[in-house]
Every structure is written in C-alpha cells, then in structure tokens.
Amino acid sequence: MALTTGQAVASIAVMALVTFLTRALPFLLFDRGSAPPKVVLYLGKVLPPAVIAMLIIYCLRNVSFSIPADWTSEAILSAMSTWAPQLAAAAAVVVLHLWKRNNLLSIFGGTVLYMVLVQAVFV
Known part of the structure; x- marks a missing residue:
C-alpha cells in the first residue's frame, strides 16, 4: 500500500518530531548543574x-x-x-x-x- 504525498510528509514530520524529542528530553528534564x-x-x-x-x-x-x-x-x-x-x-x-x-x-x-x-x- 503506497502512501500519498500528504501521508508521507506527515509520517516524516512525526518521525522527525519524535527523534528530536528523544534527543532533547534529557536536557529538558535535568538541569545542567545538578x-x-x-x-x-x-x-x-x-x-x-x-x-x-x-x-x-x-x-x-x-x-x-x-x-x-x-x-x-x-x-x-x-x-x-x-x-x-x-x-x-x-x-x-x-x-x-x-x-x-x-x-x-x-x-x-x-x-x-x-x-x-x-x-x-x-x-
């Protein structure tokens, strides 16, 4: 089953957001000094x-x-x-x-x- 262009763009956007959040989450949860x-x-x-x-x-x-x-x-x-x-x-x-x-x-x-x-x- 092939994805439409909109579905492909939405899938890539969700994957990019999840990847970014997994990288940024430790920095958001923990302070630098503690x-x-x-x-x-x-x-x-x-x-x-x-x-x-x-x-x-x-x-x-x-x-x-x-x-x-x-x-x-x-x-x-x-x-x-x-x-x-x-x-x-x-x-x-x-x-x-x-x-x-x-x-x-x-x-x-x-x-x-x-x-x-x-x-x-x-x-």
Missing part, C-alpha cells in the same frame, strides 16, 4: 549487565544438549554443531565483558566468533 536523580544513576549501573544477561538467555533458549542414541562420531559431531557455536560465543561474551567491561566489544566479539564458527568451523 546531578542526575539516583534512579537514573542506578539504572545506568544495573541495566547494561542485565541486557547482556537477557541477550545470552535469549540466544541459548533453544539449545539442546541431548546426546544421540547411536554413539557414532558423526552423530555426536552433528549434535555438537547445534550447541557448541552458541555456547562458545556466549562464553566469549562473558569473558570479554569481564576482561574489558565494554558492552559493545562483548556483543560484537561474541557475534563475530559465532558467525565464524557457524560459517567456517561447524559447516
């Missing part, structure tokens, strides 16, 4: 680790560690290829975050490791 409220400081401290933990749980929600009934090496490698890349990437995220305390580096490093493992190692 410290941010304690709630904001608390959320800034606890939310990044909580978000990373939630991402790890989300990524590992469908992982099954079941062992195949036939213990052939091919069946075991096939089962491992479903959970090993995800578990290794999640471990890399935890290690990187504990080492550098950088959220972006942790998430990016885990994502790159996962993609390398899935695309090149566990083909």
